[in-house]
Amino acid sequence: MPINKLPRGVAIVGAGMSKFGAFPxxxxxxxxxxAYKEMTRSVDKGLDPSAIECFxxxxxxxxxxxRQGHTAPLLADAVGLTPIPAARVENACASGATAxxxxxxxxxxxxxxxxxxxGAEKMTNxxxxxxxxxxxxxxxxxxxxxxxxxxxxxxxxIATAYMARYGMKPEHLMNxxxxxxxxxxxxxxxxxxxxxxxxxxxxxxAALKKGKPAPAWSDIWDFLHDDSANPMVAWPLRLFDxxxxxxxxxxxxxxxxxxxxxxxxxxxxxLGSAQASDAALHDxxxxxxxxxxxxxxxxxxxxxxxxPKDIRIAEVHDCFTIAExxxxxxxxxxxxxxxxxxxxxxxxxxxxxxxxxxxxxLKSKGHPVGASGVAQAVEVWKQMRVEAxxxxxxxxxxxxxxxxxxxxxxTCVVHIYERRD
Amino acid sequence: MPINKLPRGVAIVGAGMSKFGAFPxxxxxxxxxxAYKEMTRSVDKGLDPSAIECFxxxxxxxxxxxRQGHTAPLLADAVGLTPIPAARVENACASGATAxxxxxxxxxxxxxxxxxxxGAEKMTNxxxxxxxxxxxxxxxxxxxxxxxxxxxxxxxxIATAYMARYGMKPEHLMNxxxxxxxxxxxxxxxxxxxxxxxxxxxxxxAALKKGKPAPAWSDIWDFLHDDSANPMVAWPLRLFDxxxxxxxxxxxxxxxxxxxxxxxxxxxxxLGSAQASDAALHDxxxxxxxxxxxxxxxxxxxxxxxxPKDIRIAEVHDCFTIAExxxxxxxxxxxxxxxxxxxxxxxxxxxxxxxxxxxxxLKSKGHPVGASGVAQAVEVWKQMRVEAxxxxxxxxxxxxxxxxxxxxxxTCVVHIYERRD
Numbered sequence: 001m002p003i004n005k006l007p008r009g010v011a012i013v014g015a016g017m018s019k020f021g022a023f024p025x026x027x028x029x030x031x032x033x034x035a036y037k038e039m040t041r042s043v044d045k046g047l048d049p050s051a052i053e054c055f056x057x058x059x060x061x062x063x064x065x066x067r068q069g070h071t072a073p074l075l076a077d078a079v080g081l082t083p084i085p086a087a088r089v090e091n092a093c094a095s096g097a098t099a100x101x102x103x104x105x106x107x108x109x110x111x112x113x114x115x116x117x118x119g120a121e122k123m124t125n126x127x128x129x130x131x132x133x134x135x136x137x138x139x140x141x142x143x144x145x146x147x148x149x150x151x152x153x154x155x156x157x158i159a160t161a162y163m164a165r166y167g168m169k170p171e172h173l174m175n176x177x178x179x180x181x182x183x184x185x186x187x188x189x190x191x192x193x194x195x196x197x198x199x200x201x202x203x204x205x206a207a208l209k210k211g212k213p214a215p216a217w218s219d220i221w222d223f224l225h226d227d228s229a230n231p232m233v234a235w236p237l238r239l240f241d242x243x244x245x246x247x248x249x250x251x252x253x254x255x256x257x258x259x260x261x262x263x264x265x266x267x268x269x270x271l272g273s274a275q276a277s278d279a280a281l282h283d284x285x286x287x288x289x290x291x292x293x294x295x296x297x298x299x300x301x302x303x304x305x306x307x308p309k310d311i312r313i314a315e316v317h318d319c320f321t322i323a324e325x326x327x328x329x330x331x332x333x334x335x336x337x338x339x340x341x342x343x344x345x346x347x348x349x350x351x352x353x354x355x356x357x358x359x360x361x362l363k364s365k366g367h368p369v370g371a372s373g374v375a376q377a378v379e380v381w382k383q384m385r386v387e388a389x390x391x392x393x394x395x396x397x398x399x400x401x402x403x404x405x406x407x408x409x410x411t412c413v414v415h416i417y418e419r420r421d
Numbered sequence: 422m423p424i425n426k427l428p429r430g431v432a433i434v435g436a437g438m439s440k441f442g443a444f445p446x447x448x449x450x451x452x453x454x455x456a457y458k459e460m461t462r463s464v465d466k467g468l469d470p471s472a473i474e475c476f477x478x479x480x481x482x483x484x485x486x487x488r489q490g491h492t493a494p495l496l497a498d499a500v501g502l503t504p505i506p507a508a509r510v511e512n513a514c515a516s517g518a519t520a521x522x523x524x525x526x527x528x529x530x531x532x533x534x535x536x537x538x539x540g541a542e543k544m545t546n547x548x549x550x551x552x553x554x555x556x557x558x559x560x561x562x563x564x565x566x567x568x569x570x571x572x573x574x575x576x577x578x579i580a581t582a583y584m585a586r587y588g589m590k591p592e593h594l595m596n597x598x599x600x601x602x603x604x605x606x607x608x609x610x611x612x613x614x615x616x617x618x619x620x621x622x623x624x625x626x627a628a629l630k631k632g633k634p635a636p637a638w639s640d641i642w643d644f645l646h647d648d649s650a651n652p653m654v655a656w657p658l659r660l661f662d663x664x665x666x667x668x669x670x671x672x673x674x675x676x677x678x679x680x681x682x683x684x685x686x687x688x689x690x691x692l693g694s695a696q697a698s699d700a701a702l703h704d705x706x707x708x709x710x711x712x713x714x715x716x717x718x719x720x721x722x723x724x725x726x727x728x729p730k731d732i733r734i735a736e737v738h739d740c741f742t743i744a745e746x747x748x749x750x751x752x753x754x755x756x757x758x759x760x761x762x763x764x765x766x767x768x769x770x771x772x773x774x775x776x777x778x779x780x781x782x783l784k785s786k787g788h789p790v791g792a793s794g795v796a797q798a799v800e801v802w803k804q805m806r807v808e809a810x811x812x813x814x815x816x817x818x819x820x821x822x823x824x825x826x827x828x829x830x831x832t833c834v835v836h837i838y839e840r841r842d
Contacts, residue, residue, distance in 0.1 A: 002474075002531055002532060002533060002534050002677075003531075004532075006530075006532070007530065007531040007532075008530075027563070053423075055698075060490060061484045061490055063482045063484040063485045063558060064484045064485065064488075064490075066562075067485075067558050067562060068558055068562045069481060069482055069485075069511065069513055069558040069559050070511070070512060070513035070558070070559040070560070070827055070828050070831060070832070071511075072511075072512060072698075072832075073512070073698035073699065073827070073831040073832050074561055074701065074831065076698050077698070077699075077700045077701070077704075077831075081698075082698050082699055082700055083697045083698050083699055083712065083713055083716055084697070084698060085522075085696035085697060085698060086512075086698040086832070087510055087511075087512055087519050087523070087696075087832075088510070088511040088512065089508055089509070089510060089511075090490065090491070090492075090493075090508075090509040090510075090511055091491060091493060091494070091507075091508055091509065092490055092491035098508050101506075102508070102523060102526075105523075105526060105527055105530045105532060106526055106530075108530035108531065108532065109427075109428065109429075109526045109527075109529035109530035109531075110423055110424075110428040110529065110530075111423060111425075111427070111428075111526060111529065112423060113423050137484055137488050137489055137490040137491070138490050138491040139491070140495055141487075141488060141489045142448070256423075275506035275508075276504045276505070276506060277476075277493075277494035277497050277498070277502075277503050277504050277505060277506060277507040278494065278498075278503055278504055279498045279503055280495065280498070283498075291504065292504055295504055406491055406494070407491050410491060410494040410495070410498075411491070411493075411494050411507070411508075
């Protein structure tokens with residue numbers, strides 16, 4: 001086994017993303033161009049695009065969502081980067097971070113110094129039921145989908161297993177939703193730039209405007225327990241436990257350490273990068289943790305030479321609220337069975353000891369599948385450079401982590417970042 | 422620009438492939454398991470699977486062909502390789518060689534010593550028209566498919582442009598078909614293990630058996646000009662100018678140079694690896710050559726430090742007969758406009774000066790899209806190790822090349838191999 005160490009330093013010197021949301025008039029290419037343009041503007045000393053030598057794209061299924069394959073060279077051409085090598089990387093919802101990791105590896109190899117990593121997904125073309133079916137292709141189809149599962153059901157199974165073992169109640173999960181919408185409300189790129197409180201008030205105002213009686217919600221908890229306001233999707237998961245269907249794209253520019261100063265004096269170094277795979281959910285003994293996430297996190301910590309205590313913030317894969325709770329334990333921020341209590345106690349809020357998903361997470365920022373892993377790196381870039389505006393966490397962010405999961409954890413990719421001015 | 426040199430040697434120490442063909446009872450996973458098993462058996466000193474550290478899969482669209490995404494970890498799990506990192510790489514018909522290149526880069530980076538590279542595609546589930554539509558997603562869909570193109574049309578446009586410039590006749594292309602079927606007839610893994618001569622004789626025998634009059638073909642040229650035997654697909658391309666729809670999988674094992682002797686004393690070293698992208702066909706000034714192929718080939722030659730004269734054999738991307746003619750020029754085996762004459766003169770036959778597609782090529786061996794690029798490496802492995810049986814080329818094969826194209830050349834990946842006992 002070779003040494004778990006990057007033989008060559010790699011840093012992010014630019015990062016950008018499109019607005020996340022539903023954009024009927026834009027395709028994946030349009031969205032990627034937006035992300036790419038913001039990335040170029042973010043490079044402190046300016047970017048000559050001819051410096052870019054290679055491109056990796058994270059994309060889950062432009063095939064099924066847009067009936068467009070061979071996406072990487074098309075996007076490279078759309079931003080004028082032909083004839084550099086371009087490759088699409090697919091690992092379901094972890095496609096973005098898997099692409100980021102290929103970029104890191106490509107620079108580590110010495111073959112390239114400057115690598116563009118993008119993520120893109122255009123999902124809202126399809127009717128919602130078809131999106132659910134398309135996302136279901138990320139599972140072990142002949143074994144799981146044939147048995148009637150789709151993703152809300154998978155994560156509901158994880159939630160019930162977790163509840164049974166650790167005594168969590170469904171209400172605990174709402175703390176995650178409330179916190180992530182609080183954060184997303186301060187993120188101008190988020191799909192749902194609104195707190196759940198404001199959402200509720202909007203529903204009341206809309207009812208009154210139509211001359212209907214105001215709904216009898218005395219507070220946000222009433223609202224989240226109301227089957228009409230927050231319908232059950234797959235018990236115990238309700239609508240506000242689920243991330244949305246989203247169009248969006250993201251981009252970061254990676255540069256070999258010795259050339260970083262050509263681009264910026266405020267790079268974000270990638271200190272750790274690790275990935276692991278696992279059998280599909282139907283073939284696992286325990287559902288309360290994702291072994292691939294635990295393994296990827298421990299390898300990333302080892303590569304970076306840091307401990308969970310050292311990490312100031314993390315963007316984790318909250319495709320469902322329960323996924324954030326499990327993630328917060330898999331990355332060893334909290335002990336098994338403690339993650340839901342940490343969320344309840346405000347430990348993972350912006351002002352808490354271990355802020356998680358300051359961007360709003362997949363839950364509120366949105367989850368354009370292949371773009372999400374790279375968008376996590378964009379948030380880390382902004383927080384570490386103190387450019388996150390109203391949602392900036394207090395104090396320094398010297399070290400951060402991203403955690404990106406494919407399907408129910410058949411893939412997990414973890415990165416650790418260091419501010420190195 | 423970093424130096425175009427692999428900082429760490431990489432060699433193939435095992436290679437295998439499934440039978441190529443139409444297998445209604447097998448899915449992509451079954452086929453990959455076959456390829457993987459043959460690869461493990463080919464490792465001279467035996468393979469402990471726990472030595473494998475990382476997996477790249479070339480696959481074009483399991484999404485559309487099988488409604489299965491997230492294919493890499495599923496296949497890794499099917500052969501017992503969980504929890505190693507697994508990633509799918511997609512670049513249309515160049516997915517296989519793009520995956521191979523990621524494997525080379527991963528070892529070059531020093532992060533891994535032993536990397537499995539696979540390719541798989543299960544295409545025959547769908548009706549033929551749907552396969553054509555699925556393959557069409559590899560083009561620039563909003564610009565090209567909306568205008569009515571599918572792939573036979575694209576390559577017909579390339580053929581007509583080439584004919585107009587160089588005076589080639591449609592009959593010249595049949596030399597490529599005849600030669601590749603001659604080779605494929607000697608490849609037990611080929612989808613069409615039969616020469617066109619035998620094919621014709623079979624048609625005559627079948628007619629007589631049914632009590633019908635024997636078709637009036639006096640020779641193979643009559644046969645290939647007969648609209649019922651060899652129907653026009655997209656002028657000037659007939660049925661025998663086109664590669665088939667195929668199910669199949671392939672696998673090679675890559676090892677860092679310093680560990681090669683643990684696995685074999687007869688490794689095949691990867692001396693050059695290069696990739697380039699291009700705009701889609703509709704946006705190019707000239708159709709008689711693929712700029713991405715020329716660039717990838719020249720960079721691979723540069724990395725390997727060899728010239729076209731040094732290369733003994735090549736497996737090139739003959740999705741259509743015209744593609745082989747153009748490829749033989751793009752890799753600089755022949756001057757522009759000379760490729761069709763070289764095929765006519767037998768230069769590219771097994772006994773010729775520059776054998777091309779000794780495996781039968783995509784044309785006769787079959788073209789399971791994502792598997793093809795890796796299967797090219799499997800053929801090179803066999804020829805260089807003098808294990809190609811009846812189709813073995815005469816004399817030594819110290820240097821070989823593979824050339825894998827995505828779509829109409831929006832991607833091209835070229836590798837150069839050296840026998841290093």
